[in-house]
Amino acid sequence: MIKRASSITRRGFLKTSGIFAGASLISPFLYGRPAYADNTKQWKVAIVKDKSKPMFGLHGMQVAFRGIPNVKVVGLVDGSTSNIEAKLAQTEAARHYLSCEALLKNEKPDIVVLTSRWPDDHLEQIRFFAENGCHIYCEKPVTAFLDEADEIVEIAKKNKIKIAMAHPCRNGLGFVTMKRLIESGKIGIPLTVHGWGKSDHRGGGEDMMTLGTHIFDLMIYLFGQPESVSADVRVNGNPFTGPELTKTTEPIGLAAGDELFATFRFPGNVRGIFESRSNLYKSDNRMGVCVIGSKGMLSLRFSDSHREPQPLRFNNAPCAPANETVAEIIELQEDRVIPGAHPLDYSLLGTEDVPRGPIFIEAGRFAVWDLMQSIQENRQPIANIYDARAALEMIYGVYASHLTKSPIYFPLTDRSHPLEKFKTQ
Numbered sequence: 001m002i003k004r005a006s007s008i009t010r011r012g013f014l015k016t017s018g019i020f021a022g023a024s025l026i027s028p029f030l031y032g033r034p035a036y037a038d039n040t041k042q043w044k045v046a047i048v049k050d051k052s053k054p055m056f057g058l059h060g061m062q063v064a065f066r067g068i069p070n071v072k073v074v075g076l077v078d079g080s081t082s083n084i085e086a087k088l089a090q091t092e093a094a095r096h097y098l099s100c101e102a103l104l105k106n107e108k109p110d111i112v113v114l115t116s117r118w119p120d121d122h123l124e125q126i127r128f129f130a131e132n133g134c135h136i137y138c139e140k141p142v143t144a145f146l147d148e149a150d151e152i153v154e155i156a157k158k159n160k161i162k163i164a165m166a167h168p169c170r171n172g173l174g175f176v177t178m179k180r181l182i183e184s185g186k187i188g189i190p191l192t193v194h195g196w197g198k199s200d201h202r203g204g205g206e207d208m209m210t211l212g213t214h215i216f217d218l219m220i221y222l223f224g225q226p227e228s229v230s231a232d233v234r235v236n237g238n239p240f241t242g243p244e245l246t247k248t249t250e251p252i253g254l255a256a257g258d259e260l261f262a263t264f265r266f267p268g269n270v271r272g273i274f275e276s277r278s279n280l281y282k283s284d285n286r287m288g289v290c291v292i293g294s295k296g297m298l299s300l301r302f303s304d305s306h307r308e309p310q311p312l313r314f315n316n317a318p319c320a321p322a323n324e325t326v327a328e329i330i331e332l333q334e335d336r337v338i339p340g341a342h343p344l345d346y347s348l349l350g351t352e353d354v355p356r357g358p359i360f361i362e363a364g365r366f367a368v369w370d371l372m373q374s375i376q377e378n379r380q381p382i383a384n385i386y387d388a389r390a391a392l393e394m395i396y397g398v399y400a401s402h403l404t405k406s407p408i409y410f411p412l413t414d415r416s417h418p419l420e421k422f423k424t425q
Helices: 010-017 085-089 100-106 119-130 146-159 174-184 205-210 214-223 359-377 385-404
Strands: 043-048 071-077 109-115 136-137 164-167 190-196 228-234 257-265 272-276 288-292 297-301 312-313 327-330
Touching: 010 359, 043 119, 043 228, 071 085, 071 100, 071 214, 100 119, 109 119, 109 288, 109 359, 119 136, 119 146, 136 359, 146 272, 146 385, 164 359, 164 385, 174 288, 174 312, 190 214, 190 312, 205 214, 205 385, 214 257, 214 288, 228 385
Parallel strands: 043 071, 043 109, 109 136, 136 164, 190 272
Antiparallel strands: 190 288, 228 257, 257 272, 288 297, 297 312, 312 327
């Protein structure tokens, strides 16, 4: 059990949060059930290293299966032999293969981990492994193009495989606790969820694609599929009209604007706000969400890789804090258990291609555990391809709304990229 430091007692936490009150509380994990539908199954896993750059993807996905019982990492696909012994040791992979084709000639993995952070890698890889019956744990964003996301969904259906996405918020303890507190009535009636990207040198369209993807997926996780969006995209303070697109620092597809502001509508009359502006991030990370309700608000920001995790905060003010308001740091208590799992190896943090933030190895373990359960229970994973596609639709909707100067409704009927007409050869 992992207990995070807090300024309040456990008794005070239970009293104020109501986190375990009532049978109607919907938990992201189904507690009290066996860890697996069949806990005797032996799982074979393969890891595919990023084929585009000399790195895994920087998010620690290659170590997600370490310490989980009944799992054998049968192979690591890496086109380079450089430092291969250290990579095999880190991943606990039994063998090294130079290509995906070579892997499948000798191994029959149940699950394949796709670690590339470049979205144009994924369609080809998913198609190849899905046609060979492999389930997928995939880095985000799944793709930069909605028609490709549609194709990936159909590939998964046709081949009857599950795809879990590396959106760590859905399995991160802070955000899982936030969801449970919202559902328990901690903030009253949910009204607005406000999300920010990092607003660093990528602020605007690139920030929305690389980091806003997490925020949009988190909004969907908390409140369901979006209904509509209205947005404003600007460059140097002026409305974006083209033809200049953003020259992105990473190959993440089409992007525009150094400043954007979008409002979404979700079920239950919940409003979502997302904004990003370039070069606001100097020494403090703005990325995170604040959920405002009729009785208070909850906020949680992402931590920089070199800092301690940011706390989940509750404020009893439903609007701008007043003198009588109280800010409370919510204690995080981990009660999800994987029977037979080894303790997490926190010494991995900060090693090659593993961030210093604990959420990556903590949430990563629960993500792959949930994927294993979803395969046996024939349901979608908590972090699934359908919601990843919806997050991409939200990005498309931002541009479409700005360019048409009107609200855009979901699901989108036009699956082409709104910025495609500005693309140069």
